[in-house]
Amino acid sequence: MSLNEIDSEKQNDSLNEIDSEKQNDSLNEIDSEKQNDIKKQTEHIFNICEKPVMNFISHFLSETTNILFKDDVPTFSEPLIIKPISDFDKDKVIVFQLKAFENINEYNINR
Amino acid sequence: MNIILIDDIMSVIEYTEIKEAIGFLFYAVKNVYGPIVSETLINNKPMLNNILELDDNNWVFYPKYVNNTTLKINFLKQSIENIHSLKKENKDNKPFLDNLYEEYIKINSILIKIEEDTDFLENEIKNDIEINENYTDKPVIGIIFNLINQNEIKQFLSNI
Numbered sequence: 001m002s003l004n005e006i007d008s009e010k011q012n013d014s015l016n017e018i019d020s021e022k023q024n025d026s027l028n029e030i031d032s033e034k035q036n037d038i039k040k041q042t043e044h045i046f047n048i049c050e051k052p053v054m055n056f057i058s059h060f061l062s063e064t065t066n067i068l069f070k071d072d073v074p075t076f077s078e079p080l081i082i083k084p085i086s087d088f089d090k091d092k093v094i095v096f097q098l099k100a101f102e103n104i105n106e107y108n109i110n111r
Numbered sequence: 112m113n114i115i116l117i118d119d120i121m122s123v124i125e126y127t128e129i130k131e132a133i134g135f136l137f138y139a140v141k142n143v144y145g146p147i148v149s150e151t152l153i154n155n156k157p158m159l160n161n162i163l164e165l166d167d168n169n170w171v172f173y174p175k176y177v178n179n180t181t182l183k184i185n186f187l188k189q190s191i192e193n194i195h196s197l198k199k200e201n202k203d204n205k206p207f208l209d210n211l212y213e214e215y216i217k218i219n220s221i222l223i224k225i226e227e228d229t230d231f232l233e234n235e236i237k238n239d240i241e242i243n244e245n246y247t248d249k250p251v252i253g254i255i256f257n258l259i260n261q262n263e264i265k266q267f268l269s270n271i
Contacts, residue, residue: 044139045138045139045142045143046143048136048139048143049139049140049142049143049144050143050147052252053140053143053144053147053252054147056163056172056174056250056251056252057147057148057151057158059250060158060161060174060249060250061153061157061158063153067152067153068151068152068153069147069150069151069152070150070152076271077271079268079271080132080135080136081264082128082129082132083128084261085123085126085128085129087126088122088123088126089258091260091261092258092259092260092261093258093259093261093264094123094128094129094132094256094257094258094259095256095257095258095259095264095267096132096133096136096254096255096256097254097255097257097271098136098140098172098252098253098254098255099252099253099255100250100251100252100253101250101251101252101253102250103248103249103250103251104171104173104247104248104251107171107251107253110253111170111253111254111255111256
């Protein structure tokens with residue numbers, strides 16, 4: 001093997017290493033982006049549902065939430081807001097909220 | 112429920128955006144309910160046999176009692192579905208597919224064994240129906256619906 005050939009092999013090796021490092025970096029970036037998205041979505045669904053679900057369980061078991069759970073019930077339950085539907089009413093947003101009720105009659109009266 | 116609200120709901124219920132929103136709430140409740148139930152401090156976790164079902168005509172989640180065997184069957188069927196999805200996503204990864212296939216064989220054999228005992232299952236389901244007949248006065252999680260003018264949304268949110 002000539003010196004030139006050895007040089008060229010070395011260069012190729014180091015280029016491959018750089019490529020592989022770059023690939024790993026971009027894979028890690030994608031992973032971390034994915035993880036962030038999952039974390040954000042999990043927080044979002046918990047913000048919407050945690051309070052009503054904890055209250056529902058409390059009603060169902062007829063126990064106070066401080067006996068049932070280590071954590072306090074959140075004071076706020078995030079609404080799900082839908083942008084105006086142009087075919088329906090372009091000026092109005094649609095807001096959904098979840099709420100626990102003692103029974104179906106209470107829900108029908110209050111909703 | 113008041114008539115104006117019924118009219119409002121009926122006027123939007125067929126829109127795809129509304130269906131997607133209800134679908135998202137269904138997904139959210141299902142995914143939050145399990146972890147919260149498993150974290151309750153009461154021993155023997157009494158809520159484990161009570162799942163939440165969506166009545167999509169009335170926009171309400173109501174509790175439904177489900178026996179342990181049916182819960183197990185549902186879990187195994189879900190696992191098989193997950194395996195099918197993973198199989199599609201990793202069709203070029205042979206070692207992974209081999210492991211998946213082994214898992215599938217295990218899960219499917221457990222499922223077949225459980226479903227073989229039809230008498231036992233029928234009794235369990237009959238028992239579920241009796242319990243659920245007494246659930247008509249149980250708590251529910253309702254979906255509250257409001258139509259708000261765009262310029263009033265900030266005020267509405269500050270009052271929640």
